[in-house]
Amino acid sequence: MRNATSSSTLCLSLLLSGCAPGAASPDPNAPSDPGPAPVANGPQVAPQGGNNLLKNSDFEDGTSLPWTTSFTAPAAGKAAVENGAFCLKIDEKGVNPWDAQVRHREMVVKRGHTYTVRFKAWASKPMRVRPKVGMAGPPYAEYWSSTIELKTKPQRFEGAFAMSRDDDPTAELAFHMGGGLAAEGGVTICLDDIHLDDPDFKAPPPPPQVNLPKVRVNQVGYFPGLVKKAIVKATPNKPLAWEIVREGKESVAKGTTAVFGDDPASGEHVHVVDFTSFAKVGDKYELRVEGETSFPFNVRKDLYGKLKYDALAYFYHNRSGMPIAMPYAGEEKWARPAGHTSDKSVPCAPGTGCSYSLDVSGGWYDAGDHGKYVVNGGISVWTMLAQYERAKHIGTSSADFGDGKLAIPENKNGVPDILDEARYELEWMLKMQVPEGQPRAGMVHHKVHDEKWTGLGLAPHEANMKRFLRPPSTAATLNLAANAAQAARIWKTLDPAFAEKTLAAAEKAWAAAKANPAVYAPPSDNQGGGPYDDIDVSDEFYWAAAELFITTGKEEYQTALTKSKHYMAVPQTGALTGSGSSTSMTWQMTQALGTISLAVVPNKLDKDLVAAMRSSVVAAADAYLGILDAEGYRLPFKAGGSKKYPWGSNSFLLNNLVILALSHDFTGKPKYLGGAVEGMDYILGKNPMVQSYVSGYGSNPLKNPHHRFWANQVDAKFPTAPPGAVSGGPNSGLDDPYGQAAGLAGCAPQKCFVDHIEAWGLNEITINWNAPLAWIAAFLDEKGRL
Template sequence: AAPDPGSPVKVNQVAYVPGLPKQATVVSSASAPIGWTLRNSAGATVAAGQTTVKGADALSGDSVHVVDFSAYDTPGNGYVLSAGGADSYPFDISAAPVKQLRYDSLAFFYHQRSGIAIESQYVGSRYARPAGHVGVAPNQGDTSVPCRTSCGYSLDVRGGWYDAGDQGKYVVNGGIAAWQLLNLYERSTDRAALGDGTLAIPERANGVPDVLDEARWEVEFLLRMQVPDGRTDAGMVHHKIHDENWTGLPMRPEADPQRRLLSPVSTAATLNVAAVAAQAARIWRTIDPAFSARALTAAQKAYAAAKANPNRLASGSDSTGGGAYDDAVVTDEFYWAAAELYTTTGTASYRADVTGSALYKGAGFNQRGYDWGWVAGLGDTTLALIPNDLPAADVAATRAKFASFADGLLSQMAGQGYPAPNGGTTYNWGSDGQIANNAAVLGLAHDFTGLAKYRTGAFQALDYLLGRNPLNQSYIAGYGEKAVRNVHHRFWANQSDASLPTAPPGSLSGGPNSGLQDPVAQAQLAGCKAQKCFVDDIGAYSVNEVAVNWNSALASLASWAAEHTGT
């Protein structure tokens, strides 16, 4: 059976932000406006009005009306919106939850750490677990990992973050996630809010901003994936490391008995490390000069190796025991890596590679936004944000692309009953991650232009993720009355084993996927409209997994939103 769509009155179940637009969607086939009321927690009606008829909505198949209660702006808890005889879930008018979401979305990464005990003093006893994959039986990794196809060496690739609900570690995905954490720090207007002591992690009193400590956990792993000097392919980077065969579910990380193997090097992974290590080199220049220098050396070696090996594509059939993350086009990776190296070093050869790229001046965005397989927008973001010596007109042209991409998103959203910045009438695997990423671009467009419409669009995306959608589903664990619980995860597997926890607060589900690429989704969701192709079931991995690159997108959006509440 398809999931229950719940009340016809769909709201952001968590909070609308004071001073910003507040809209909800009502499922109704009435051809004329209907009345709505807003009640406070004492049951008193504090606002009332008429809906706007929107009609048939392609992404949901619903007939919808829109409620705009922006004029009511009194902070408080437990508001309920009613229309057509039905009540919404209760919600707040408050900036506090979005500020908390910044921290909870970042906390996800400590939970996902490999190679270190997750301690109850930071996460509580339910989420604590011993270190995974440090060579302690039954684990067979990750301290001396051989290659899947023989390479004559083993690497110590401990650490980093587990990718998702599986325990693989994939360079192209971990790299963009680390980049987003570093980028949200680079672009923050309130770095004190990201400083030391702001996250519950072991490094919370080391004098370094915690978001940087968290990202460094992954960067150190990425550097370990590089082929050492003196070996064939020195400087290139292995695409990924994961189990020889898929493990069952549940499977605590420390209990995983599978052999762990390195996949071959790839040009994409090599350029990904070049980009992220170059970004790290500039961020740690004064914080830790030795780490900065080590990162820069690795980045430059990686870039040179990739230029010498421009066509080492990861195999699409290397998907036993882990995802393939194959990518046939690496011009975007070359552009991104050159942009980071140039921004960090100012070196003429990197500059020439940036300005000579067909992607230069912001041809970088497409429907995939910031995606592990399409990274040009990451290069654009750095060139648009971080001071460099490029002509001012070129920087302006790059910035203008953010606004034009954002305009396209806003015009799509204007036609939708449940506005979400995701192009097309089908939704892809990880649509929630794409929505968060595109919303973060709306945020940048706002910052570059000062235009309020982009800020409105970015907050509307949060409304969608927090419940203003056809299934009344909050896709962020711990946020909202009907929040995801049973994400596809080997440790947060409460649905399979009651002794294990559900997903911790701030974890973002992958979200609706028209492709229905798992048996549970296929059995329950056949024929679904894009925004309804979702079920909160642990077996439904193509719609309800979590992943570092989706949570980094959410963290980027939440960090921006926390700084744009105006309160």
């Protein structure tokens, strides 16, 4: 994931909301100057024929989508639809013309076609604007552009061009307004009646209106012997009759709802349907309440038998430095050549204090972009290895992830496949360690990524931007110490040489972190990659000490544990968001990882201390069950004091489900298993968006996550996402321009979501979100089959 100041396009500081009260906006009803004024030389302007590529031209419905804004720091401002025009208020104009802009994408410009550009524009002060039609990403080739003079009264402009280049399936019409173009002291620019006409273009019919059911269920299904609940959006304050029907015909169960009432997180008045007693195995059931019918669902024991593998396949698909090939890719459309083979020699970024290059090839791409980050890899690797250790020590499903179980190239090497996948990232993390003889030897470089942000619709092997190592950090160093120590005990008998290598790296990293305890990644390091900044690494010290103690039993690490303020800690609220949202672990808050490892993996602590560790986990689970009962949609997650959902809210929930699952392991109490089941219900469709947040699962699955290669929505030559990728989900921050332009201002927390590839703040996918999805899918599959 990213924190609140970064994303896969976070070089852009983006705002889109209503203009401030009293903002001095130009009057769109003022008389226009005589026109139209030509904006460029080119072919003769064709008569307007209604063949407009733009999906929103007049803003009469009060929204701007798919028009969005882009501000590149230090430029800043905001936009809104005002009086039927799209207006951009520039507070800081930045340095370059493109530092402040509005743009329209989602269109194809074709070779040999002639295009007419028409629009009306004005500004609160005289200034210049540069409209252009061209590529939406590097190298930003332009097919037409002009610089025009705006006045305070509306003017009409028009021009034309013939497309002489190859078809561009991801073209954009943009208006650059920053830098030397903008007026001094702030200015507002308005656009209206915008056309990009092609006489040969015929707009497709609008997609049919989809009416989502008011009866919300887990769209994958329910286990026969476990809790089964659904939510109904309904206004009455009295119980309502419900029934379950099979294939739209046979009625198989009946009952009445329980009124929950107003639910602030969803902004709805809801009822709860409890059909736990219905245990008849079957497919294509529907739940009906007062004339409303749910999506179909199944009742069966093997609900997640495929999901537990698809969620792990996500990591193979996002491997860097190796071909993604058949048969492992699943389908030919997901196969691709190796990406970023240039990572075999990556230099330190200029001005960062080192002059060497390292082979940092391999590893997983972090999210929708092509960056690789140690701290996000750290919690992801831990989760994957913790899944293995939990199954080995207290579970019953180790064989499900043994050699030959995953579709990966290493599935015939005699090693459990889940370990092979984790090792692919571990090998990369080891390469990020500063070599001997260099300043801060033993520390770990924080990240490696492109010099600048890349655009959507880019296969890894086609990316050619310069890449740089960013400086070491204490957080990254301790992540390696923890992961490598964990690996050393796991591979001790499987590959003694690798175990020895990882333990040496772990202890070297620990010593380097002790010598450099406050080297932090700067929050401003967000050009081409997220900063992943963290200025409190006391939790990483605790986590690393726990893993090193379990593996070595050394007194040094036990002392570090017992002296830590995080000793036995399992937080119940997350510091990451600053809002106190309920969660126990994030990439930035890792103390629970150490406590969980001590509670699960045999170690030298006496049994009373291990029991106390387990009690800490259970206490957090009890808190989450209390939250579940207080939430209308019955999920063990809530927003903090701000009442807003954070970026990646689904990952917070998934990590909470891990806590509940472990508590069931430790106590055997059904209530914790039930809580985990209900949390997964939310992820798979029992939510106010009626959205399965996992690709390929449910009647309304995730379709358009933010991803460079799974970019079919912007360019049909790229594939859709394979099954098993989980979206970060609702985010009240609306950090991306698409989400801001989608009319979501003031959204109820659980409704701050849109399934669109441009909505990186809402619909990002990442390794540290898919790892707990894989963990909990495996756990529930194990328990559901009993």
